[in-house]
Amino acid sequence: MSYCGHPGLMPIEQALNAILTEVQPVTKIIEVALIHCLGKVVAQDIVSFVDVPPADNSAMDGYCLAIADLEKTVDGVLPVSQRIPAGAVPEPLTSGTAARIFTGAEIPEGADVVVMQENCSEHDGKVLLPPVLALRDNIRDQGQDILKGSVVVSKGQRLRPQELGLLASVGVGSVPVYKPLKVALLSTGDELIEPGEPARPSTIFNSNRYTLRGLLQALHFEIVDLGVVADTFEATEKALIKASNADCIISSGGVSVGEEDHVKVAIEKLGRLNLWKLAIKPGKPFAFGDVKGTPFLALPGNPVAAFATFLLLCRPYLLTKQGVGNITTPTFTLPANFSRKKAGMRQEYLRANAEVVDGKMMVNTYPNQSSGVLSSTCWGNGLVVAPIGQTIEHGQEVIFMSYSDLLY
Known part of the structure; x- marks a missing residue:
């Protein structure tokens, strides 16, 4: 079959659709302490059982009062009847008085405005207030951030630092999340050596291992690192069988038409191969299939091609499999x-x-x-x-x- 005027190559949109239609998302749910939930995917809607803030509170350091009491004065002065720091439970506001209040402190019953301290002058237990005030100015309403009963984090959402803070703000201590995928990672090529080893003729340092590990770690997956597999069919087959115990397999190298590339042949023996040549650059040699039922994605050996095909194909596939609800990348x-x-x-x-x-x-x-x-x-x-x-x-x-x- 021919695509885009280039015989035998599949457009990336068709390839991505082909692999995504075969995704079987993870179903196992585990309860994880909130402090360890960064990057985890929420398995059910999380509902708040409290209002945030839990009561009306002050947005400023200043003085709270009832506007009606100020309007009754001749000189705009009210006695200060109490001091309300954040965390204290206030007494109802005594009629005809003001209360010294601090940012985040609960508004006492009877007060309907907060005046910032910069606009006031206190002396001998009395405070001089500005003559014109707006009702409920500088007051944060109960529940203005989050209402009790509302969904704060939705099923399928990945938890970023801001979601962790949001969940903490409603008192959630642990979260039901999908169990992180276990991804087996392997490289093929007798020419590959590890960083730190002495360089030898005809060898190259295995950069793909570290690029792909970093990408998988950034997505918060568990990694089963099988290292470099020798360029023989037997070694490739053995490594793939071991890797099939993971939730998904990713390899780099070994999906071209060269005589020493054995991954394609091994997959066809152990499972099935869906596609392996794409109309993209970099990244034409790419394979998708399964090994003994475990999804398999084989990336090119060239470093930039491996990087690009991971971002464009592996990432959306893995996120979908992890249960992420929205995998769209903004452009x-x-x-x-x-x-x-x-x-x-x-x-x-x-x-x-x-x-x-x-x-x-x-x-x-x-x-x-x-x-x-x-x-x-x-x-x-x-x-x-x-x-x-x-x-x-x-x-x-x-x-x-x-x-x-x-x-x-």
Whole structure:
């Protein structure tokens, strides 16, 4: 079958749809202490059993009073009847008086306004107040942030630091979450050595292991690191069988048509292969299938290709499998601070940097877009999408995907 004028290659949109239709989301739910919930996915709606704030409170340090009492005075002076710090339970406000109050303190019964201290003058137990006040000024209403019975965090939501704080604010001490996926990670290639080992002729340091581990850790998955698998069919088959005990398998390298690439053959023996050539650049050699029923995603060996295909395909697949409700990655249109005269036969994801140029946000691309130039991923802050068959002129609006969204 031919796609986009390039025989045998599948568009990324079709490939992503193909793998997402086969996702079987995790169903096991565990209760986790809130302090350990960063990055976890909520398994059910979390409802607040309290109002936040739990009572009307003061938004300022100052004085609270009843406006009607101030209007009865001739000189705008009221005696101060009590002092209310945050955390104290106030007495009802004595008629005809004001109370000294501090930020976050509960408003006493009978008060309907707070005047900030900068607009008041206290002397000998009395406070001079401004003549004109607005009803309920500087008062935070009970429940204005969160109402009792409302959903504070929805099922399928990943917990960021701000959600942790929100849950803490309503008294939630533990959260039902989906059990984190266990992802088996392996690399193939006899040429690979570990950082710290002496460099030898015809060897390269295994950067993909550390890139992919970092990406998986950023998504808060558990990792089963199987290291480097030797370039033999037997070693590949053995490693894949061991990896099949995880929830998902990710490999880098070994999905091309070379004689020493054994992953494709091993998958076809142990399970099935859905696709393995995509109309994207970098990242054409990509495989998806299963090993003894365990989902398998095989990334290219080239460092940038492995990085890009993880972000574009593995990430949405894994997040969906983890139970995340919304996996859409925001995109932005920015004017290009570059030109691209040659139209590509595959959809390209260019390493890019969005920055302010002469007071205007624009995006530039790294000069060398080779799939082996890993430094290009560190130079910028996102990817520019270059559609199939299209050139890009300077100043033209292009689609930009930020790493801050892709790496979360």
